[in-house]
Each structure stands twice: as C-alpha cells, then as structure tokens.
Amino acid sequence: MGKPTETDLYPPVKAYLEARGYEVKGEVGAADVVALRGEEEPLIVELKTGFSLTLLQQAVARQAVSDTVYVAVPRWSGKPGWRTFKGNMGLCKRLGVGVLSVRVSDGHVQAHCDPVPFQPRKSKPRKAALLKEFAAREGDPNHGGMARETIMTAYRQGAMKCAAYLAEHGPCKGAVVARETGVARATTMMRDNHYGWFEKVETGIYGLSEAGRRALE
Numbered sequence: 001m002g003k004p005t006e007t008d009l010y011p012p013v014k015a016y017l018e019a020r021g022y023e024v025k026g027e028v029g030a031a032d033v034v035a036l037r038g039e040e041e042p043l044i045v046e047l048k049t050g051f052s053l054t055l056l057q058q059a060v061a062r063q064a065v066s067d068t069v070y071v072a073v074p075r076w077s078g079k080p081g082w083r084t085f086k087g088n089m090g091l092c093k094r095l096g097v098g099v100l101s102v103r104v105s106d107g108h109v110q111a112h113c114d115p116v117p118f119q120p121r122k123s124k125p126r127k128a129a130l131l132k133e134f135a136a137r138e139g140d141p142n143h144g145g146m147a148r149e150t151i152m153t154a155y156r157q158g159a160m161k162c163a164a165y166l167a168e169h170g171p172c173k174g175a176v177v178a179r180e181t182g183v184a185r186a187t188t189m190m191r192d193n194h195y196g197w198f199e200k201v202e203t204g205i206y207g208l209s210e211a212g213r214r215a216l217e
Contacts, residue, residue: 004102004104006047009047009072009073009104010032011107013072013102014033015109017033022036023036023037031046033072042068043066043068043069044065044069044070045070045071046059046069047073051071051088055073056092056095060097067096068098071098071100072100073099074104075102075104075110093113098113099111137153137157138154155189158185158189159195162186162189162198163212163216165177165180165181167212172205174206175204187206195212196209196211196212
C-alpha cells in the first residue's frame with residue numbers, strides 16, 4: 001500500500017465523529033473537516049499525511065474560528081515513528097490543539113489528546129540543577145549553540161583546576177588539591193576520573209595522566 005493521501009484520512013475521521021453524534025462535512029471554508037453537534041463549538045480537523053510546520057500553522061489559524069481544533073495524521077510505524085509522533089503531540093498540547101491518528105488499513109481512529117488550555121508542569125529538580133550549574137560556572141566560557149561535547153561545564157572547570165595544580169606541584173593528596181584550588185569535590189573528581197586526566201599514585205594521592213597533560217596543552 002502506498003503512502004496515504006489526505007483524502008484517505010477523511011472517511012475514517014468522518015465516521016469517527018459521526019459515531020459521536022456530529023454532523024460532518026469536508027472542505028468548509030478554509031477547514032478540511034467541520035463537525036457540528038447541537039449548540040457546541042464547531043469542531044475542526046486539519047488533515048495531513050504527516051506532522052509539519054504548515055499543519056501546525058493551519059491548526060493555530062483555525063483557532064480564530066473555534067477552540068476545538070484537531071489535527072489528524074496517519075498512525076506511526078515502529079518505535080522511531082512513535083517517538084517522533086509523541087514529540088509532535090507534546091507540541092500540539094502546548095498549542096492547545098487536539099491530535100487524532102488514523103490507521104488507514106482498517107479506518108481505526110484514536111484520539112491522543114484533546115484541545116484544552118495547556119498548563120506546563122514544572123520540574124523543580126531540573127530547575128534546581130539549572131540554577132546550580134549557572135551559579136557554579138565561572139564566567140561565560142561557552143557560546144550559545146555550541147556542540148554539546150565541547151561545552152565547558154562547572155565540573156569540567158573544576159577538573160581543569162585540579163589538573164593545572166597537579167601539573168605545577170606533582171602528585172598530591174586530594175585534600176590538598178581541594179584546599180589549594182577551592183574545588184571542594186577534588187578528591188571525588190580525581191577518583192572518578194571522568195575525563196581520564198588523573199591517575200592514582202597511591203592511596204589518597206593522585207597525579208596527572210598523559211591525557212591530562214594534553215588537555216592542559
């Protein structure tokens with residue numbers, strides 16, 4: 001079976017809405033689908049063969065006519081398809097747009113979210129981590145938009161301080177490095193050796209590895 005068209009989506013969507021008591025008509029004004037039930041707000045559905053910026057723009061434009069606006073797209077295929085669909089559904093929720101999926105093979109329609117005002121749930125742990133990193137980072141060492149693997153974090157800044165101290169003074173106790181550099185978790189950093197810059201000389205004493213020397217250079 002080839003890729004479904006927008007007109008392939010219309011019969012299942014029409015049947016789905018009619019089963020819920022709506023009178024349904026296609027291509028009314030600028031809307032792909034308009035459904036009426038009693039004195040309720042018009043229900044509008046925009047049909048597309050996949051999520052796109054155009055689809056979202058059309059759905060938002062229809063909100064000037066009604067608060068009850070849905071988009072309908074073919075049902076996803078496989079885990080990658082579900083992940084993409086889920087991400088786009090999250091965006092639709094933020095826009096106050098409902099989402100329908102259509103399984104064209106048998107006409108099954110599923111409503112995944114309804115068009116209701118979006119109330120974002122804030123994550124206190126994420127906010128705290130963001131503010132902690134902001135406060136701990138010295139200066140502004142990064143340019144917005146950089147590749148993630150090149151970001152200078154507060155952790156990396158602390159590790160660099162430890163590496164620089166060892167390069168100048170040779171192997172030292174973790175407590176000494178922490179005291180002299182001001183990096184409170186110096187011992188843990190050197191023990192965990194996340195970047196491969198440190199090496200354990202003996203119990204509680206760490207030195208700079210060859211990778212650490214290259215990093216400083």
